[in-house]
Amino acid sequence: MSTMQVEVVSNEQSIYEGEASFVVVPTVNGELGIYPRHEPVMSLVRPGALRLTMPDGKEEVLVAIAGGVLEVRPHKITVLADVAVRSSEMDEARATAAKKAAEESLAKAQTPGSRAKAEIALEAAIAQLKTLDYIKAHKHK
Structure with missing residues (x-):
């Protein structure tokens, strides 16, 4: 099976670096499925679940991403995410509480800087909740 190198990096750390046989990225134009040797593409990323199918085809790695940029080259995909969290580090109660706190901060924001922080x-939080919804929907398959 053919594979490609994938690198997912957030502002704070490298989230994933390795091979994958298929990748699904939530872009501003909808979900983009990418196989090895895909045509070059640049796109903005929207909040949601980034899905990486491992070379064995059996395991899927999920990463919640909130905005950023996607670069696709024939043998390498790079996602520079504003925020990225692996599914193993997510918790629904925390994500729901974070969403509520961010909404409250956004409502109270009085400067462009505080508004931008609250929006991020x-x-x-929305990206994590979307990823957790995906996990729930596909758990019983």
Whole structure:
């Protein structure tokens, strides 16, 4: 099976670096499925679940991403995410509480800087909740 190198990096750390046989990225134009040797693409990323199918085809790694940029080259995919969290580090109660706190901060924001911070926190919480919804929907398959 053919594979490609994938690198997912957030502002704070490298989230994933390795091979994958298929990748699904939530872009501003909808979900983009990418196989090895895909045509070059640049796109903005929207909050949601980034899905990486491992070379064995059996395991899927999920990463919640909130905004950023996707670069696709024939043998390498790079996602530079504003915020990225692996599914193993997510918790629904925390994500729901973070969403509520970000919405409250956004409502109270009085400066462009505080508004931008609240918007980023809200996007991160939404991305985690979307990823957790995906996990729930596909758990029983």
